[in-house]
Amino acid sequence: xxxxxxxxxxxxxxxxxxxxxxxxxxxxxxxxxxxxxxxxxxxxxxxxxxxxxxxxxxxxxxxxxxxxxxxxxxxxxxxxxxxxxxxxxxxxxxxxxxxxxxxxxxxxx
Amino acid sequence: xxxxxxxxxxxxxxxxxxxxxxxxxxxxxxxxxxxxxxxxxxxxxxxxxxxxxxxxxxxxxxxxxxxxxxxxxxxxxxxxxxxxxxxxxxxxxxxxxxxxxxxxxxxxxxxxxxxxxxxxx
Numbered sequence: 001x002x003x004x005x006x007x008x009x010x011x012x013x014x015x016x017x018x019x020x021x022x023x024x025x026x027x028x029x030x031x032x033x034x035x036x037x038x039x040x041x042x043x044x045x046x047x048x049x050x051x052x053x054x055x056x057x058x059x060x061x062x063x064x065x066x067x068x069x070x071x072x073x074x075x076x077x078x079x080x081x082x083x084x085x086x087x088x089x090x091x092x093x094x095x096x097x098x099x100x101x102x103x104x105x106x107x108x109x
Numbered sequence: 110x111x112x113x114x115x116x117x118x119x120x121x122x123x124x125x126x127x128x129x130x131x132x133x134x135x136x137x138x139x140x141x142x143x144x145x146x147x148x149x150x151x152x153x154x155x156x157x158x159x160x161x162x163x164x165x166x167x168x169x170x171x172x173x174x175x176x177x178x179x180x181x182x183x184x185x186x187x188x189x190x191x192x193x194x195x196x197x198x199x200x201x202x203x204x205x206x207x208x209x210x211x212x213x214x215x216x217x218x219x220x221x222x223x224x225x226x227x228x229x230x
Contacts, residue, residue, distance in 0.1 A: 001172075032214050034216035036216075043205055043207075043220035043221065043222055044156065044217075044220060045220075046210075046216055046217065046218045049210065049215070049216045055218060056218075087155065087156060089156070089216055091209075091214050091215060091216050092214060093214070094213060094214055095169045096144065096158070096161055096169050096214075097169075097171070097172070098146075098158040099158070100155055100158070101155065102154075102155045103155050
């Protein structure tokens with residue numbers, strides 16, 4: 001099983017500033033890496049897939065980068081609605097054995 | 110617009126079987142080859158993929174749950190179901206059904222709202 005490790009566990013950033021979240025895979029997942037946003041009481045929402053492609057309707061302030069084992073989600077000009085928990089997920093296996101990171105909570109500083 | 114809705118009991122006794130159904134609307138479950146998925150999230154914790162099923166009934170399971178898990182599909186009702194046997198408190202979670210973007214190695218772009226299932230006597 002591929003283990004996904006996210007850092008930091010909690011990130012405190014002021015509105016209008018930039019947030020950088022990290023995700024590391026225990027082995028290469030190529031670019032088969034997605035990022036999700038989850039707000040309290042809601043299902044996760046797909047933000048990024050293919051490590052760097054924004055999903056439909058996702059604002060341009062969200063960007064993803066990386067390949068292999070190291071990935072980054074960057075959110076520029078943080079808006080109030082961006083404060084949430086973010087998960088990375090690898091989907092590099094077929095047959096599937098999807099795994100998620102433990103999440104990074106992005107909170108208002 | 111595709112919508113997924115989980116339904117089932119919110120409380121299950123220890124050692125019994127947890128049963129949930131995901132009702133798909135706004136599209137046919139058999140219109141294309143997707144592997145419809147179950148994912149769970151214990152309170153305050155991260156996400157765990159449980160398993161996936163195609164409209165033809167082919168399944169993939171998380172090895173950690175495989176011995177207790179049954180996933181089935183009913184195309185006539187446009188729904189798929191989850192049964193998890195011999196539950197313990199560790200199975201308490203919000204259970205989501207979800208659909209990946211496409212067949213193959215893709216993430217999930219449609220999710221149900223989630224159903225909280227508590228395991229308690």
